[in-house]
Amino acid sequence: MAKKNKTNRSLKKRFRITATGKIKHGHVNRRHLLAGRTSKRKRQLGQPAVRNDIVAKKIVLAMGGA
Template sequence: MATKNKTNRSVKKRIKVTGGGKLKYAKVGRRHLNAHMTTKRKRGLRKAGIIQGRPSVLKKYKLALGIS
């Protein structure tokens, strides 16, 4: 008897699925120690990141989220 895969809770908290099926995450490095960073770098970290790569990479994250 086949069982359902459990959702990885840590991945669920960090990654959101967009309407088009892309995987979106918040970029790291904005919490503290920002004084030495350039404004351009901090502005770039403000934007959400999109997980890109081979289909096998995306499949790994989607399986962890419970999406087939």
């Protein structure tokens, strides 16, 4: 009998899969040391990022997707 792959739970908490199969995630550099960043930069870091590349395909597979 074939063994099922386990879902990587840490990736499940960090990423979301959109309806079109892209990966949505939060930006880094938004936790501390924000005084040195411009308001524009901090505002942009608050928006979710979307990626659709080879790394995204690996993330989907690790999350149990097809």
